Amino acid sequence: MIEEFLIKQFNSFGFSESSSGLLTALLLLLLIILIAYFAMKIFRKFFIKHLNNFIRKSQNKWDDLLLYYKIPERITLIIPGVIIYFLSSYFFTVTGEHILSFIHLICKMYIIIIFLLVLNSIMDSIGYIYGKIDREGQTPIKSILQMVKIIIFLIAAIVIISLMLQQSPWTLLKAMGALAAVGMLIFKDPILGLVAGIQLSSQKMLRKGDWIEMPSYGANGNVIDVSLTTVKVQNFDNTMVFVPAYSLVSNSFQNWRGMMDSGGRRIKRSINLDIESIRFLTQKDLESLKKVGYLTDYIEKKEKEMNDYNSKHETNNNLINGMRLTNIGTYRYYVKQYLKHHSRIHQNMTFIVRQLQPNEKGLPLEIYVFTKDTEWVNYEEIQADIFDHLLTVIPEFNLSVYQAPSGRDFRKLTS
Numbered sequence: 001m002i003e004e005f006l007i008k009q010f011n012s013f014g015f016s017e018s019s020s021g022l023l024t025a026l027l028l029l030l031l032i033i034l035i036a037y038f039a040m041k042i043f044r045k046f047f048i049k050h051l052n053n054f055i056r057k058s059q060n061k062w063d064d065l066l067l068y069y070k071i072p073e074r075i076t077l078i079i080p081g082v083i084i085y086f087l088s089s090y091f092f093t094v095t096g097e098h099i100l101s102f103i104h105l106i107c108k109m110y111i112i113i114i115f116l117l118v119l120n121s122i123m124d125s126i127g128y129i130y131g132k133i134d135r136e137g138q139t140p141i142k143s144i145l146q147m148v149k150i151i152i153f154l155i156a157a158i159v160i161i162s163l164m165l166q167q168s169p170w171t172l173l174k175a176m177g178a179l180a181a182v183g184m185l186i187f188k189d190p191i192l193g194l195v196a197g198i199q200l201s202s203q204k205m206l207r208k209g210d211w212i213e214m215p216s217y218g219a220n221g222n223v224i225d226v227s228l229t230t231v232k233v234q235n236f237d238n239t240m241v242f243v244p245a246y247s248l249v250s251n252s253f254q255n256w257r258g259m260m261d262s263g264g265r266r267i268k269r270s271i272n273l274d275i276e277s278i279r280f281l282t283q284k285d286l287e288s289l290k291k292v293g294y295l296t297d298y299i300e301k302k303e304k305e306m307n308d309y310n311s312k313h314e315t316n317n318n319l320i321n322g323m324r325l326t327n328i329g330t331y332r333y334y335v336k337q338y339l340k341h342h343s344r345i346h347q348n349m350t351f352i353v354r355q356l357q358p359n360e361k362g363l364p365l366e367i368y369v370f371t372k373d374t375e376w377v378n379y380e381e382i383q384a385d386i387f388d389h390l391l392t393v394i395p396e397f398n399l400s401v402y403q404a405p406s407g408r409d410f411r412k413l414t415s
Helices: 002-012 017-057 064-068 071-076 078-091 097-132 142-165 169-186 188-202 245-250 257-262 283-289 296-312 327-340 376-392 407-414
Strands: 211-214 219-226 230-235 240-244 265-273 352-355 363-371
Touching: 017 064, 017 071, 017 078, 064 071, 064 097, 071 078, 071 097, 078 097, 097 142, 142 169, 188 240, 188 245, 219 240, 230 245, 240 245, 265 376, 283 296, 296 327, 327 352, 327 363, 327 376, 363 376
Parallel strands: none
Antiparallel strands: 211 219, 219 230, 230 240, 265 363, 352 363
16 A cells, blocks of 8 residues: 555665654655645635625525625535545554544544534524514523533533543543532632523513613613623713623613513603692683683583582682682693693503692692603603693793792892
């Protein structure tokens, strides 16, 4: 065979048996490597080139990821390992089993590593495609893919070590069992992060694009990345906060996704009315308020009810004995009608205009409604416009807003 021929040639030049065998092994190995290299180059030239052209011409954009992540090129890297493995068995027949075993070991390790690179590229492309799919309730897949990668890399590491030690992988796993307790103590935080990342993904507690609040970590903004151990949050002041995944599971955080998905954002704000300004409306007040579009039918209906009631009962022209409209009740009705006719307020969600417990700051009139627009800037504009109007019309009802005395008020008292 070729090996025997080369050894005889080196012996004829005066080399010893051991030197001739070593030189023959190196020469054959170099020859095998060159054959494997050129075989890969030829395969790439004729197959990968046509595949790349086909992908670029196709209308489907997802297959472009095969080129972006270099998946076909990485697959062809397996060719040299396979060729060297099989050709070495054919060429090395004289120099000994130890050289052949060493070459086979290197080839197996090389093939496993290339196989890992291919799998890594495939999972990266899956994660990219999944991230581009816009659908409700999408589960974060990045942490799951990272977990799969870790498991695959651990399995590959165990297989490689078992090949080097010439032991069964199961034997190696049993030997490593004794180190598991120590490893859990050393790598406690990464392990907690792995488990928490899986919980966050599987239970859909968090996903990219969610607005979360977690004051203990200074997080108040949008989630821009969810990895296996860390959640990256961009606050509204453009600062970045990196929250450990296990903290989101073990501690409390607020996720505003439900508000965004519902299509309504809550307004819950009160106007504190001065109690001393609350009184019955006079006939003059009623005539003036009838001109308000939202109150015309209401006041006419109430006037009829009051006249009927007062005529049936002896009121003695006493305001307390008879039925009368109050300025605060009429104002509350006006607020309710104004919001019901507002085009940007949800009418199918909770809708309340109510009085709260009076306190040292007057009588709170609370507005509890939902806007149709959940985007922050638009929401603030809607809320400001509503209260601009409601505060401005208060004097028309002979009401006043409570305001704590200021230095200007005290100066008036002393002047």
